[in-house]
Amino acid sequence: MRATPVRTRADFRDFCEFPARLHPRDKYVPLPAPVIAGHRRTATLYVVRDHRGRVVGRTSTHRDAAFGAGQLFGHTEFTDDDAVFTALMDVVSRAAGGRSLFGPVALLPNQTGGVITSGFGRRGFVDSAWNPAYYPAMYERHGFTRRFEADTWAVEVAGSADAYKFDDSRLAAERLVIRHGSRRGLRHQLPILRKMLNASFAQLGYYTEISAEQLAEQTDGLAYLLDEGLLVWLEKAGRPVAFIVAMPDVSEFLMSTGGRLGPIEQLRLLATRSRYRRDAVLVVKGVVPGEQGQGYMTLLSREVHRHLEANGYRTLRSTFVERDNAASTASYRRAGGRALHGYTFYQRGAA
Secondary structure (H helix, E strand, O other), X not given: OOEEEOOOHHHHHHHHHHHHHHOOOOOOOOOOHHHHHHHOOOOEEEEXXXXXXXXXXXXXXXXXXXHXXXXXXXXXXEOOOHHHHHHHHHHHHHHHOOOOEEEOEEOOOOOEEOEEOOOOOOOOOOOOOOOOOHHHHHHHHOOOEEEEEEEEEEEEOOOHHHHOOOOOHHHHHOOEEEEEOOOOOHHHHHHHHHHHHHHHHOOOOOOOOOOHHHHHHHOOOOOOOOOHHHEEEEEEOOEEEEEEEEEEOOHHHHHHHOOOOOHXXXXXXXXXXXXXXXXXXXXXXXXXXXXXXXXXXXXXXXXXXXXXXXXXXXXXXXXXXXXXXXXXXXXHHHOOOEEEEEEEEEEEOOO
């Protein structure tokens, strides 16, 4: 077996449709095809086919100077067959030219990617991975080691706001103001969020600075899905210091379309978006250096959880949190949260 580049429309269609054919439709959440098409501008896509011509594996290769000199790979899905996995990693290794391999990422760890290492019976969700149990075993059998081990989390909404205690007398004393996102103003609010995001995460090993272009691409289409009470930030004396970005969980819609998100699917989603206000996904949160440890994330968490409860949401899921991030882990545990999936990235070769 060998991996061959995606060249034709049929190849690209097969690449996009393969995971939905491989995985249970009620567990795996496909990355929307338009997102993969955008990644194709940067990455080279490959498929492995069996003797009948059916896709049995896929991957992509790319590099990013911001993440270092290693070879990145992503969009990596495969049947439970060592020969298939070997063919995928052979093409990644050839692209690496002796560099270390790191992935799966699409296109960076702070965007999408990763492998779950536990919780296989629980469904995935937007901006997070789902895979069967043989995935981590396959990587590790082929010489990969875990990097940035983490967990995804879930918090039941009912009563959760009570877990976040904040002395409201501090609001006036410290000149604190909570701001909310808006559909009309999102384009102008993104630079505020980007500045806080890059400052808050700069110390994390997996994080690479997000450019204005990357953030615009990642949030393309977010405005029409936005629940304005789930995008909040805190200003202290007029200076943004903390933020939370969450969104309604549209995972079940993407499951139903197999990742298709063309004009017709977008209209369907817009027309039925009220159905997807039962669960939410916390995409990212942070506090800028110098303001951490002041309880500001507690204040914003209370704001978000009050909104969730008032608007009938049931569950808040969180994208992966590294296990050594004690503050974020404690925040979820405080509200009765539970870890959903173990999570990791993989590396082979020198760090």
